[in-house]
Amino acid sequence: MIDLKLLRENPDVVRASQVTRGEDPSLVDQLLAADEKRRSAIQKADEVRSQQKSLGKKIGQASPDERPALLEGADELKAKVKEAEEARSAAEATVEELQYKIDNVVEGAPAGGEDDFVLVEEVGEIPHFDFEPKDHLELGESLGLIDVKRGAKVGGARFYYLTGDGAFLQLGMLMLAAQKAREAGFQLMIPPVLVRPEIMAGTGFLGQHSDEIYYLPADDRYLVGTSEVALAGYHKDEIIDLSNGPLQYAGWSSCFRREAGSHGKDTRGILRVHQFDKLEMFVYCKPEDAEDMHQKLLAMEKEMLAAMELPYRTIDIAGGDLGSSAARKFDNEAWVPTQGTYRELTSTSNCTTFQARRLSTRYRDENGKTQVAATLNGTLATTRWIVAILENHQQADGSVVVPEALRPFVGKDVLTPQ
Numbered sequence: 099m100i101d102l103k104l105l106r107e108n109p110d111v112v113r114a115s116q117v118t119r120g121e122d123p124s125l126v127d128q129l130l131a132a133d134e135k136r137r138s139a140i141q142k143a144d145e146v147r148s149q150q151k152s153l154g155k156k157i158g159q160a161s162p163d164e165r166p167a168l169l170e171g172a173d174e175l176k177a178k179v180k181e182a183e184e185a186r187s188a189a190e191a192t193v194e195e196l197q198y199k200i201d202n203v204v205e206g207a208p209a210g211g212e213d214d215f216v217l218v219e220e221v222g223e224i225p226h227f228d229f230e231p232k233d234h235l236e237l238g239e240s241l242g243l244i245d246v247k248r249g250a251k252v253g254g255a256r257f258y259y260l261t262g263d264g265a266f267l268q269l270g271m272l273m274l275a276a277q278k279a280r281e282a283g284f285q286l287m288i289p290p291v292l293v294r295p296e297i298m299a300g301t302g303f304l305g306q307h308s309d310e311i312y313y314l315p316a317d318d319r320y321l322v323g324t325s326e327v328a329l330a331g332y333h334k335d336e337i338i339d340l341s342n343g344p345l346q347y348a349g350w351s352s353c354f355r356r357e358a359g360s361h362g363k364d365t366r367g368i369l370r371v372h373q374f375d376k377l378e379m380f381v382y383c384k385p386e387d388a389e390d391m392h393q394k395l396l397a398m399e400k401e402m403l404a405a406m407e408l409p410y411r412t413i414d415i416a417g418g419d420l421g422s423s424a425a426r427k428f429d430n431e432a433w434v435p436t437q438g439t440y441r442e443l444t445s446t447s448n449c450t451t452f453q454a455r456r457l458s459t460r461y462r463d464e465n466g467k468t469q470v471a472a473t474l475n476g477t478l479a480t481t482r483w484i485v486a487i488l489e490n491h492q493q494a495d496g497s498v499v500v501p502e503a504l505r506p507f508v509g510k511d512v513l514t515p516q
Contacts (some may be wrong), residue, residue: 099455100200101470102133102193115203118417120211129196136189143182150175201305201422202452207415214416215429221400222409224433229494233436234485235367238264240496242516243488244368256357256371260481263513267484267500268375270507272350275377275402275479279348282398284379287349289328292319297331300457302423302449309358325349326475329380333459337468340461344383344391348478351376367485369441374481379446381474382459388448388472395446395476396428402478403443405503408486409433411440423449432486443483446476 105112109126116123150172157172208216238244243264249257260268276286298304298320303311312321322328329349338345353376364370379398381391396412403410415427424447431440451470454460460468491499498513505511 099197099452100129100203101451101455102197104203105129106133112200112203115417116200118204118207118209119201119420120418121201125196125200129193129200132189132192132196136186136193139182139186139189143179143186146175146179146182150179198299198305201420202302202425202450204417204420205425205448205450207417207420207426209418210416211418212416214418215413216416218412218414218428220409220411221404222407222433224409225435225490227435227492227494231435231489231492232496233367234369234434234488237488237492237496237498238367238484240515241488241498241513243267243484243513246367253372256365257373258368258371260484263508263510264484266508267487267504268481270504271406271479271483272375272377273507274405274503276348276350278398278402278405279377279379279478282346282394284346284348287325287329287332287347289322289325289332289349289351291322291325291328291351291354292317293322293327293331294319297334297457298322298327300334301327301330301453302421302456303327305422307421310356312354312356321354322351323353323355324376324475324477325351325353325378326380329378329475330453330457330473333382333471334457335459337460337462338382338471340382340384340471344381344387347380349378349380351378353480369482369485371481376480377478379474379476379478382454382461382471383474384461384463384469385451385472388450388474391472391474392426392428392446392448395474396430398478399430399444399446399476403430403432405501406432406483406487407501408443408490410443415445421447423447423452425450425452432483433490434486435489441482441486443480443486444477447474449473449475 109130113123113126116126208214235244242262245259245261249259280286295318311323329347352373354373357370357372379395383391410430410432413429415429420427427445427447429442430444432443434441450472453473454471459471461471463469488498496515500508500511500513
């Protein structure tokens with residue numbers, strides 16, 4: 099949720115952010131006008147309540163002859179108070195509605211859309227095979243790791259089974275990520291995958307991408323597309339203690355996405371599916387610490403990609419391609435040989451105070467005054483990584499070399515065709 103103080107003091111900054119995102123800057127002026135009307139309504143309501151309080155004292159002190167006239171005036175004032183309160187409630191509702199329409203203020207991200215990212219760096223060497231490389235699904239089927247035919251039979255399109263060593267490959271990735279997170283000071287969490295509407299709305303996922311989310315109307319609950327949602331709601335309506343530094347959580351959960359609007363796109367294999375597992379880092383910190391924390395999360399993601407021995411690039415996502423809650427986002431994309439391009443494996447977003455303001459998560463500053471916390475998130479491992487691991491580490495005989503860091507979990511150095 100947009101900070102009204104920032105809006106009043108720096109409306110041009112918010113307008114520029116809307117332009118960078120490709121959104122409507124006139125919403126800023128609409129919200130400014132609504133906020134002015136709200137403040138006026140609050141002042142008027144306070145005034146009539148004060149008059150009502152003063153009249154109540156007069157009635158208590160009045161003589162029997164004076165009281166009837168004062169009581170008549172009290173009835174009129176009571177009606178005015180009710181009218182003023184209704185006007186204030188309506189004005190506040192309009193402000194909140196407009197606040198929810200304005201995305202987080204972009205901080206440092208380039209302007210433009212999906213193709214206007216800025217390349218930060220490329221790491222590792224792209225493999226050059228002296229044979230025709232197989233894609234991850236062909237490898238996964240021949241090695242007994244992935245079964246999409248039975249996944250479709252049981253769950254429908256874009257569902258799958260990870261079988262045998264494929265299951266250990268995923269569990270190994272997630273365990274390694276969990277260990278690295280704990281070593282970095284993160285508390286491991288296994289959160290709920292069903293959340294209330296106010297939690298989903300608070301994280302910013304019920305805006306333009308709401309059609310991606312599974313909703314269970316009978317229960318009025320949403321299935322999460324990332325454990326970021328449940329972790330953001332963990333401290334809803336709380337004043338948290340940040341005096342000893344940020345609160346750092348790592349959520350391990352299954353995630354669910356409808357992938358609406360992506361029919362015919364990446365439907366082969368397990369690159370774009372409806373259900374997957376993920377370990378997501380989530381941080382609460384003071385706003386002034388958010389930028390440094392963002393770099394920490396990015397560095398941890400890079401460390402995991404290095405452990406998977408994958409060539410990748412880091413890109414700075416353009417404003418028009420940011421989610422509504424992100425002020426800035428970096429993606430790490432691994433090379434996928436059979437596609438001849440980089441594909442996203444991880445992302446990390448600085449959401450500044452946007453989510454915490456919606457969810458009323460605050461902390462006390464050095465003066466004891468409550469302030470809105472900042473939140474950040476970043477992916478440390480997920481099912482999609484198997485795509486890049488299989489394709490980059492394949493050999494001419496159809497086998498796949500297991501990254502050294504995963505061998506203790508998988509129990510094998512090389513996966514061979516069955």
